[in-house]
């Protein structure tokens with residue numbers, strides 16, 4: 001079916017047509033959007049459902065919940081829930097949902113979160129070092145930058161950001177914070193800029209703070225553990241025949257998704273790591289995307305955010 005990409009300043013949904021075509025919400029039943037954001041995917045699912053089922057939209061960001069609740073307020077079969085998808089099993093239990101037919105994870109942050117200066121995600125906009133998706137959480141980017149050891153910082157920048165100058169960046173941060181606490185995004189960005197050579201003429205040029213800021217965001221929000229817990233959680237709960245769609249924007253995220261889907265698509269008898277898990281040890285899934293799917297050239301041209309997107313999809317066999 002054809003879906004038009006809507007121009008929404010909050011966030012342009014990525015791979016919308018593909019998502020809806022895999023989920024087939026017109027079949028009816030219960031669906032979960034684990035990353036509600038601006039409600040772009042949710043809106044399309046609801047329109048396609050045409051009242052034939054229910055959709056729960058989850059986000060850990062209260063602002064996203066408030067905004068999407070307003071945008072989708074006319075749909076009687078939609079409910080927004082504030083929470084982290086790492087907690088998906090408890091969320092499903094507390095809502096007493098018995099059957100789940102499909103689910104989407106569209107990972108990372110929304111364009112709105114990135115563009116809102118005071119959220120502290122951007123190295124271009126002055127703000128306190130925050131980066132929390134959920135403001136009820138205590139840990140902020142400030143805490144990590146000012147309290148973690150040099151080794152811990154370097155590990156975060158290397159493992160989550162693949163920053164080749166991770167050690168130097170960590171060393172300079174620790175040196176600077178001895179003089180004065182590092183409180184703002186631009187203060188941090190200028191320390192990083194001193195560590196990384198800039199060649200603006202290179203066709204591979206990215207701002208020197210890109211990798212460090214991304215790594216920091218992943219650490220603040222514990223994004224990788226959230227992903228593996230959330231994905232395994234939904235795979236315990238979803239119905240046979242149910243479909244799980246994941247769109248990721250980072251190689252580490254994609255690796256987690258690929259491994260979980262690949263492991264569950266092999267014979268239950270040879271899946272060592274799920275042997276002690278009552279439900280996952282018996283689960284068998286079919287990969288509907290043997291190779292990762294990426295957005296069309298047309299979509300990538302229209303929406304720069306889509307350029308790093310990778311989609312993987314499974315359906316549950318047993």
Ligand SMILES: C[S@@+](CC[C@H](N)C(=O)[O-])C[C@H]1O[C@@H](n2cnc3c(N)ncnc32)[C@H](O)[C@@H]1O
Pocket residue numbers: 011012013014034035036037038039040041042058059060061064083084085086106107108109110111133226227
């Ligand atoms: C890329 S945006 C989703 C955009 C959405 N699909 C749309 O079309 O508008 C990702 C959203 O997921 C939320 N998010 C990220 N990690 C989360 C987690 N572990 N639990 C709940 N929400 C999360 C972010 O707060 C953000 O609003």
